[in-house]
Amino acid sequence: MKKHIYLDNAATSHPKPEAVYRAVDAALRTGASPGRGGYQQAISAERLVFETRESLAEFFNAGDSERFIFTPNATAAINQALFGTLTAGDRVVTTSIEHNAVTRPLRALQDRGVTVVKVAADPTSGIVSAGALKQACQQQPTRLLLVNHCSNVFGALQPVENLGRWCRKQNILFMLDGSQTAGYLPIDLQALAVDLFAAPGHKGLLGPQGTGFLYVRPGLQLTPLIYGGTGANSHSDLPPEELPERLECGTLNAPGLAGLHAAIIFLQKTGIENICRRESGLIDKILQGLAAIDGVQVYGPADLHLRGGAISFNLTGQDPAEVGFTLDQQFNISVRVGLQCAPDAHKAIGTYPIGTVRVSPGYFTTEAEIEAFLAAVRQIAQNDRRDSGV
Numbered sequence: 001m002k003k004h005i006y007l008d009n010a011a012t013s014h015p016k017p018e019a020v021y022r023a024v025d026a027a028l029r030t031g032a033s034p035g036r037g038g039y040q041q042a043i044s045a046e047r048l049v050f051e052t053r054e055s056l057a058e059f060f061n062a063g064d065s066e067r068f069i070f071t072p073n074a075t076a077a078i079n080q081a082l083f084g085t086l087t088a089g090d091r092v093v094t095t096s097i098e099h100n101a102v103t104r105p106l107r108a109l110q111d112r113g114v115t116v117v118k119v120a121a122d123p124t125s126g127i128v129s130a131g132a133l134k135q136a137c138q139q140q141p142t143r144l145l146l147v148n149h150c151s152n153v154f155g156a157l158q159p160v161e162n163l164g165r166w167c168r169k170q171n172i173l174f175m176l177d178g179s180q181t182a183g184y185l186p187i188d189l190q191a192l193a194v195d196l197f198a199a200p201g202h203k204g205l206l207g208p209q210g211t212g213f214l215y216v217r218p219g220l221q222l223t224p225l226i227y228g229g230t231g232a233n234s235h236s237d238l239p240p241e242e243l244p245e246r247l248e249c250g251t252l253n254a255p256g257l258a259g260l261h262a263a264i265i266f267l268q269k270t271g272i273e274n275i276c277r278r279e280s281g282l283i284d285k286i287l288q289g290l291a292a293i294d295g296v297q298v299y300g301p302a303d304l305h306l307r308g309g310a311i312s313f314n315l316t317g318q319d320p321a322e323v324g325f326t327l328d329q330q331f332n333i334s335v336r337v338g339l340q341c342a343p344d345a346h347k348a349i350g351t352y353p354i355g356t357v358r359v360s361p362g363y364f365t366t367e368a369e370i371e372a373f374l375a376a377v378r379q380i381a382q383n384d385r386r387d388s389g390v
């Protein structure tokens with residue numbers, strides 16, 4: 001059996017740094033629920049959660065660590081942000097390249113009287129113009145502008161540098177879905193003037209599955225999506241006013257957060273610029289390799305600097321599902337095929353409903369693995385040409 005090659009880091013990163021496995025194991029063995037007792041074990045679990053929050057605040061230059069709410073994934077963070085800020089009569093501007101983690105809650109909110117405006121992406125690059133987003137926001141009073149920082153389908157980075165500051169002047173909330181950029185690019189939440197930032201801990205941040213977070217800018221109060229025990233203010237049947245407790249009830253995933261903490265330390269030691277450079281180098285290698293194979297069509301920006309960590313492609317006349325199946329069964333290579341939970345993005349770029357083959361390397365992907373992947377695609381393309389007599 002050939003060595004397994006994992007190229008689906010846009011879904012979840014694999015492998016994780018060794019320190020992450022060790023931290024999860026140690027936290028599970030220590031036990032105790034953070035924030036749920038005054039005894040030493042519970043206090044040490046609580047301290048670990050606090051340190052994880054602190055490390056996130058530092059990593060994303062957010063200032064106040066209490067504004068980070070832990071969630072099981074990015075989807076839960078996005079739902080909390082949207083249901084916690086929007087009510088009937090509100091208007092949201094977003095893009096045509098959003099993941100279903102955004103599209104579906106927005107659809108549910110639309111059914112409750114929220115107006116949703118989707119600004120179209122360029123059909124070739126998949127980039128949504130900042131000017132078009134601003135224009136859409138100005139057409140009618142708008143409560144929230146929500147942008148997917150980088151498409152999980154074709155890796156188009158969105159031009160968000162000035163949007164937050166612009167929104168602040170207009171009194172519009174600015175939210176970023178950082179699912180594909182957290183841990184991949186340097187992100188400064190204060191400089192970007194982000195009001196709400198949702199991200200998974202288990203993708204680029206290299207933490208365990210079951211981790212994610214929502215950052216809420218100081219001064220912004222959200223309605224909780226989930227109600228329950230917080231370990232403090234137990235006498236009241238109302239949720240606490242303060243963060244993080246207000247939006248964080250029920251037992252936290254302490255082992256997962258211990259792993260996330262270890263992952264953030266790894267990212268800080270390695271340096272986000274080095275991580276970004278390494279992954280961008282791998283993306284470049286894949287793009288150049290795919291461009292040299294007859295019958296391959298790659299989607300998304302031509303310029304490497306406008307790209308994140310995911311590449312979508314198709315082989316002429318071949319069903320992406322079959323290409324993915326062959327890569328898995330014959331070559332032991334894991335990629336993601338189909339719509340990647342983002343049908344709107346495929347509609348935007350013309351690959352709906354069949355979708356694409358998506359390849360996403362990670363920090364630990366080797367050059368040799370990329371070469372093996374390219375050789376496999378070359379062979380699949382050649383076999384198809386031979387079978388069809390071309």
Ligand SMILES: Cc1ncc(COP(=O)(O)O)c(C=O)c1O
Pocket residue numbers: 010011072073074075076099101102148150151152177179180199200212
């Ligand atoms: C852009 C984007 N948003 C949201 C999500 C949802 O992330 P999670 O699986 O952590 O809920 C993903 C996951 O692929 C994504 O790529």
